[in-house]
Amino acid sequence: MSQINIKKLAAALGLSTSTVSRAFRNNSDINPLTKERILRMADELGYSPNLYASNLRESKSKTIAIIIPEFDNNFFSQAIKGIEQQARRNGYHTLIYVTEDDVKQEATFIRSLCNGRVEGVVMSASGEGLxxxxxxxxxxRGIPLVFxxxxxxxxxxxxxxxxDYESSYEATLHLIMNGCKRIAYLVVNKNVSIGKIRMQGYLDALKSAGLPCEDELIIECTNDKEEIYKSIKRSFEKMKPDGAFASVERLAMTTLRYCADVKLEIPSDFKLVCFSCLEIADMLNPPLSTIKQPAFEMGKRAAEILFEALCNKESVTEKQVILLPSTIIPRKSTAVVNNTKAIGL
Structure with a gap:
């Protein structure tokens, strides 16, 4: 059989090429039964449309970019799933870019995307600047952006x-109510929006409980695992905290390693809670208390807003903040020991 193309497929179906084309573009102005018949025949004949070429002719890439600071975080993998679900529903592809928390790399990616490669951008910011x-x-370039x-x-x-503010406040208060008096705050970049907001929740919880806010208990780390360990070791040996609130799960994992190395018992000697979407948090030793963000829903909602902007041919999205609630899940890492009943959140 000669190679099938859209004209031959249309002839076999007794339809026009424009009708066949609309079926592959998921247009709403085509009868669902006709569309099903077209797609079934295409599958039988082994026809696959070159949508990329046709999109170029129409100056549409049918592609959006996802820009994230890192891959080594379960939050972002779940958020990407939510974004990609909406992209597929709208007939779009995705390109994923990882900045490694480098705002200069972020700028390089943005410049490269302004050549018509994508129609929109969903992004989690990398770092603060003036x-x-x-x-x-x-x-x-008329490319809408959603954070x-x-x-x-x-x-x-x-x-x-x-x-983040409410969740951080409640998580810190949870540590205080379960006996902690010297609580460290672990953060990768306290100048990034979430770093600042989470730190403010931590500070306000200490203040409301009448506990001092010691600058040296705010431990700012890098993304390097060895450097994180050194920072935690240095600070813990000096400040002797009895609990920690980690703003990201990577810092909590390193804290668990450090505590195991120095025989610091959790939760009797030290308590730990962190932001995390880690699915095996309940299987760790000890099970880790977490603040679970709605990562999938966050990515899904951000993508929905982007596609609304694309549908309405808007070059920018409205400047607003949409908050989705997180869930605090207390586990053994923050439990009260000696059979004393833990005070709830």
């Missing part, structure tokens, strides 16, 4: 994030 002028290029989780306050765009 200005983020590289993102103005998206607006100039999720982390955002820049000086950029006009919608941000879908969690109720």
């Amino acid at each position: 200005k983020h002028v590289h993102l103005n290029m998206l607006k100039e 999720f989780d982390r955002c820049y306050e000086d950029v006009e765009a919608t941000c879908v994030t969690g109720n």
Whole structure:
């Protein structure tokens, strides 16, 4: 059989090529039964449309970019699933870019995306700066942007994030109510939006409980595992905290390793809670108390807003913050010992 193309497929079906084309583009102005017949025949004949070429002719890439600071975090893998689900529903592809928390790398990616490669961007910000002028290029090219989780306050765009302040306040208060008096706050970058907000929740909880806010108990780390370990070891040996609130799960994992190395018993000697979407948190030793963010829903909602903007041919999204609630899950790592009943959140 000669190679099948759209004209031959249309002839075999007794339909016009434009009708067949609409079926593959998921257009709403085609009878569902006709569309089903077209797709079934295409499958039988082994026909696959070159949508990329046709999109180029129409100056549409049918592609969006997802820009994230890191892969080594379960939150982002779940958020990407939510974004990609919406992309598929809208007939779009995704390109994923990882900045490694480097705002300069972020700017490089943005510049490369302004050549028509993508129609929109869903992004979690990499780092703070005085200005983020590289993102103005998206607006100039008519490419809408939606933030999720982390955002820049000086950029006009919608941000879908969690109720980080309330969650951080409650998590810190949970440690205090379960006996902690010297609580460390572990953060990768306290100048990123979520780092600042989570730290404020921690500080306000200490203040409300009448506990001092010691600067040296705020431990700022890098993304390097060995450096994280050194920072935690150095600070813990000096400050002797009896609990820690980790703003990201990577810091909690290193804290668990450190405690095991120095025979610091959890939860009798030390208690730990962190933001995490780790599915095996309940299987760790000890099971880890977590603040679970709605990562999938966050990515899904951010993508929905982006596709609404694309449908309405809007070059920017409304400057607003949409908060989705997180869930605090107490486990053994923050439990009260000696058969004393733990005080609830």
